[in-house]
Amino acid sequence: MKKPILFLYTLFFLTTMFGQEKKQAFKSGEWLRYKMSYSGFLRAGTAILEVDEVEFNGKKVFHTKGSGWTSGMISWFFEVDDKYESYFDKDTVKPYLFKRKIDEGGYKKHVHTSFNHETQKAYVQDFIRQKDSSIAFSNVQDMLSSFYFLRNKDVSKMKKGEEIVLDMFLDSQTYNFKLRFLGREVLKTKFGKIKTLVFRPLVQSGRVFKAQESVSIWITDDTNKIPVKLKASLSVGSLRAELEDYKGLANPFLKK
Numbered sequence: 001m002k003k004p005i006l007f008l009y010t011l012f013f014l015t016t017m018f019g020q021e022k023k024q025a026f027k028s029g030e031w032l033r034y035k036m037s038y039s040g041f042l043r044a045g046t047a048i049l050e051v052d053e054v055e056f057n058g059k060k061v062f063h064t065k066g067s068g069w070t071s072g073m074i075s076w077f078f079e080v081d082d083k084y085e086s087y088f089d090k091d092t093v094k095p096y097l098f099k100r101k102i103d104e105g106g107y108k109k110h111v112h113t114s115f116n117h118e119t120q121k122a123y124v125q126d127f128i129r130q131k132d133s134s135i136a137f138s139n140v141q142d143m144l145s146s147f148y149f150l151r152n153k154d155v156s157k158m159k160k161g162e163e164i165v166l167d168m169f170l171d172s173q174t175y176n177f178k179l180r181f182l183g184r185e186v187l188k189t190k191f192g193k194i195k196t197l198v199f200r201p202l203v204q205s206g207r208v209f210k211a212q213e214s215v216s217i218w219i220t221d222d223t224n225k226i227p228v229k230l231k232a233s234l235s236v237g238s239l240r241a242e243l244e245d246y247k248g249l250a251n252p253f254l255k256k
Contacts (some may be wrong), residue, residue, distance in 0.1 A: 025151035028053035029248035086144035098142035
């Protein structure tokens with residue numbers, strides 16, 4: 001049970017994605033709240049994503065925050081309290097600073113990563129291990145900037161089975177992250193029927209990620225490209241994330 005919950009939270013913060021390049025898919029003030037549940041009825045927790053325009057090192061940037069925590073019966077045997085932050089360029093979405101502070105059933109991480117795009121070096125501060133390191137990188141996104149970067153991609157002509165690929169820097173390593181397009185679907189939600197694009201995330205196997213997971217993500221087929229549902233199938237039941245509330249969208253929320 002623990003590994004699927006961890007993977008669901010990790011994927012959730014990676015997969016708010018896809019807009020069109022001619023229109024900005026998000027703006028300062030966007031706020032999204034999601035209900036996490038087991039098999040669609042037992043509440044497992046909450047996740048919130050928000051973005052604001054701030055000043056960072058003398059320039060205007062986007063500052064995004066992601067937080068997730070377990071609640072109810074799930075938290076009795078497996079408690080999650082995750083916080084992520086990213087500061088990235090308003091135009092290129094290149095990350096400048098990424099903060100990760102998590103507690104997942106006693107597994108803890110507290111890391112800050114600063115990106116120098118001129119030298120292509122990332123300065124990684126690990127506050128728990130009390131270790132600093134400098135790692136070379138090339139054309140990467142961090143865990144949060146990746147989904148805002150992807151939201152501005154034009155996916156209108158994607159065909160079933162095609163993939164979008166990016167390199168994501170996390171925990172001093174670069175991971176190859178893929179999203180495979182599964183097709184289009186009209187999804188029934190609390191907000192009404194919504195046209196969606198369905199994707200499956202595939203990640204490089206290793207200590208942090210597992211290569212094959214039964215996870216599907218439903219994204220609004222409009223200019224916002226926000227996730228409205230994420231489902232991870234388990235041997236018994238499933239774990240889900242469903243859009244519960246929102247505000248500050250850059251474009252109209254289209255409903256069928």
